[in-house]
Amino acid sequence: MKLHWSPRSPFVRKVMITLHELGRVDEVTLMRNTVASHLPPNPAVLADNPLGKIPALVTDTTVLFDSRVICAFLNRDGALPDSIDAQRWQALADGGTDILLAWRTELARPQGQWTAITDSYGAKLRAVLSVLNAEADRLHATPFGPGHVAIICFLGQLDFRWGDSAWRDHFPQLAALDSVWAIRASVRATAIVNDNDDGNDLTAGELRFEKETP
Known part of the structure; x- marks a missing residue:
């Protein structure tokens, strides 16, 4: 199998963590590609994925896109426990990641960000993190699965x-749980690498959290 891949993509990282957890990394050849919503579609990716997005997994018989679809395909034998809770957590974390990516694109607009949109992004991210923080004990008690993978990549x-x-x-509850997950071999092996060294100046000072009211 071949995987359209980037060491900076959180959704690619979901696939890579899943591969490591399943012991299947050696089954996949990585193809480094750069994609971004504000750039023209990458021809190499577009040839396999008409959406022009990564990850995209090329198998002997088809091409799979969307990290959830790819991870479900890789885990079709159920080695990583899945459940409605896991799918709910995955949807929540993936949605949060989508917001982070969209927000950074909004900040890059030459005419400046649309404040109404970015204010909405901030409110939604606070809500996502609040829910995950409140459910940290249940996350910790649940066997490691697709929901945990998605949250790790979001964070x-x-x-x-x-x-x-x-x-x-x-x-803090979510932070403590993230520290537990951070020692897993699959998480350490897939740490994000900024191989283009483009910095984070766009986002500096944009996302702040208020202290919780007792």
Whole structure:
């Protein structure tokens, strides 16, 4: 199999963590590609995925796109426990990651960001993190599965592109759980690498969290 891949993509990272957890990394050849919503479609990716997005997994018989679809395909034998809760957590975390990516694109607009949109993004991210923080005990008690993978990648994107947000200071239960997950071999092996070294100046100071009211 071949995987359209980038070491900076949180959704690619979901696939890579799943491959590591399943012991299937050696079955996949990685093809480095750059894609972004504000850039022309990458021809190499577009040839396999008409949406022009990564990850895209090329198998002997088809091409799969969307990280959820790819991870479900790789885990079709159920080695990673799945459930409605896991799917709900995955949807929540993936939605949060989508917001982070869209927000950074909005900040890059030459005419400046649309404040009404970015204010909405901030409110939604606070809500997502609040829910995950409140459910940290249940997450910890649930066998590691697709929901955990998605949350790890969401939080990893926060650290990568929004490193000054200090989210751990405001969502301590979730932060403690993230520290537990961080020692897993699959998580360490897939740490995000900024191989283009494009910096995080766009997002500096944009995402802040207020202290929780006692």
